[in-house]
Amino acid sequence: MSVIFILVGASLLIAIGFLIAFLWSVKTNQFEDDYTPSVRILFDNDIKQKTTKDHKPEN
């Protein structure tokens, strides 16, 4: 049964790890803006390629 002592300690350590991760994410403003990143990730990095396409007439 004494293995439970270790298991309880380990489980607490893991939980504390997650708690710290949560506190850190709040502290670094990761919950400040929950909209812009969702748009930002969809932007293309390659601008030049896009612009050449842009100069062609549409349709």
Add this chain to the structure above:
Amino acid sequence: MIKEFKVTICYHCGETCDNKNIHIEEKVFCCQGCKTVYEIINKVELCNYYDINANPGLNQKIKNRPDKFAFLEDEKTQEKLIHFKDKNQSHVTFYLPQMHCSSCIWLLENLSKLDKGIIRSQVNFLKKEVSVIFEHKSVSLRKITELLSDIGYEPHFSLNSISTQKIKTYDKSRIYKIGITGFCFANIMMLSFPDYFSLGNIEEKGLKHLFSYLCLGLSLPVFFYGASEFFISAWKSVKQRFLNIDAPIALAILITFIRSLYEILSGTGAGYLDSMSGIVFFMLVGRFFQNKTYNTLTFNRDYTSYFPLGVTLINEKGKEIQIPISDLKTGHRIKVYNEEIIPADCILFLGKAQIDYSFVSGEAVPIEKGIGEIVYAGGKQTGGALELEVIKEVSQSYLTQLWNNDAFKKDEEKNTSYIHKLSRYFTIILFAIAAISATYWYINDSTRLWNAVTAILIVACPCALLLSATFTNGNMLRVLQKFGFYARNAGVIEQLSNTDAIVFDKTGTITLQNGASVIYEGEAMNDLTKQMIRHLAKQSSHPLSRAIVNSLPEGDRLSIKSYNEVKGLGIRGTINGCEVSMGSNAFVNNQCVIENAGGSRVYVKINDKIIGYFKIENLYRPGLKNVFDQLQKKYKLSLLSGDNDSERNNLMRFFNSDMLFNQTPQNKLEYIKKLQKSGKRLIMVGDGLNDAGALKQSSVGIAITDNINNFSPACDVIMEGKSFYNLAFLLDYCKKTKSIINTSFVLSILYNIVGLYFAVQGQLQPVIAAILMPVSSISIILLTTGLSSILSYKLKINTSKFGETHKTDINHTLS
């Protein structure tokens, strides 16, 4: 196909182009300004901007004067705006109210391509902010501002942005508390399970000790950190000799902790630490839910948000320099350009003042002021530049004095909440039960006295009552938000449900902000006639002339000879050899016929023949009549307007109670006070600074705005103009929250009775408390959210039915 339409829209801003003269290759622009923006963007190959969304830009017809941002050169102003600065870099955050789509985000995050001095820029779309990191050696704050303004995103600076600390959008400490308490609660729960399953007989003594001491350790942050706000609030209420709901809660937490501490240390039991931390956790979540405000909205604006940051000062040598508004002193000579706000009470020195006070007084017609007259702060100059001499400092001016009124000094808490009253009865009954069982056990079996009394106080915690209120109101907030009704916090909803009178402002509140309905009646006009009328009307800044100008299409330039304006009557001029006059019937006929047909008529005479008249009426918000009809059943309505009473007859159609015209901001405030003295709890619905006092004084102030990012005065609710027709439904909905709270209150009483049944016998096992607590909390959360969702579903059906009938109504008004 879209191309078959003859209408050409501007490639940049999407507005219809009057001609196709301004273009680059096949891309047509409506004005030179839009073309310039395109050129800037095209030069650095950022045309992706136009790919993400079609016509994402903003109209650039109005150009800024070159020195508009010169005040940013001032060191002190810079210091206040830049929030971080080291040897090379500066960090600054701009507020750009024009931001509206993903193209904006894309362009603004690529600012570094437009100027090498900009290192990085990051957008927060919800707050409409862009934070820019730049090298201050190669680019100045002013230059960045001008760059932003050149590409169509003119940053908004106001006195408010530098004079006060930035308001934090949400309270981080509360989130920390929830996180830590939640962590402790979950772990205590987990560590308590073995004890419950073996029903208190864990084989190994060591394990049992480990579990209970770990629980105790984990409960410390809950007790000292998580629950601290309940203790503080309870202590305050005890000091004020008023029992709020936090007092019995704090007592329950305290007793639970002490008893658990005693049981664990003496080895007599496991304590109720899991129940205690659960209660604290759920209540913290409830409070967070209830007080969650909107990132993008500000409810506490005062005059400082309206005033500009910089003022153009004319120094002794006659040179124009830019100074921050805070440095403005009595006796200074200042210059105010077209569309700028007058920052302080002044005497007019030079120029023709046409001051638009609609913002301050609600009066739609600009007021003309002659040289030597006093011009009050807050008005907006329309027309040429003015030279003024400051006679009062900014904080002492007529407008800002409104904020010195008592209404702005009073405490934020307007009324004590309904649940606080309920909780008082609750506490009294609770103590009565505790006292009765204490006497019973004292007589019969005094060993169980301690157990029974503490158990009663532990189990009968009014937290379920608190939870029902916080979760119902919090949920309501979210539902109302979908209908364009943004309440400052959940308390506002409760306030709304207690009101019995509504006072409306007129201009901008029940009328549409962009204009009037202009209907022409008379002989058919050809294009040339329309242009002649338009050009003549354009010469005048009278609102009726402006309404006519807006109603007619733009065309070729015509020249006007011998123009003259007779104030308050009409205008006259010779165009294309025709003599055209417009104005009142008397003016064009040279007669004295006074007529009052509701609204205003402008007659047009060309070469001695009256060809017809323009009928100009205020355009009321669609559905206004229905809103009034519905509200009149339940509320006493009244209408206050800063404008004159020319619309009285028109309003009679909708409205048959009190109507007061020519009301100053102070009058409005007094009117509200008068009604309040007669025992009314009222809602003020307004839109401008002129209503600020009334909005603050009333129980609930609702500010109507056509764009929620525009500036609305201090209020409790910001409501979108386009959902105005729902107002009656929304208020009704708020009233129903009370019944939801009552229902869940009954449920929580039932749980309490079950708990008390065990507690009075002194038999409350930790496991019973541990089951009862989460079950009651969760079932109450489910009940309140469920009931309010059903209500919101009904609301949606009602409003959409209503909206359908309105669409035809709207089309009717517009055509």
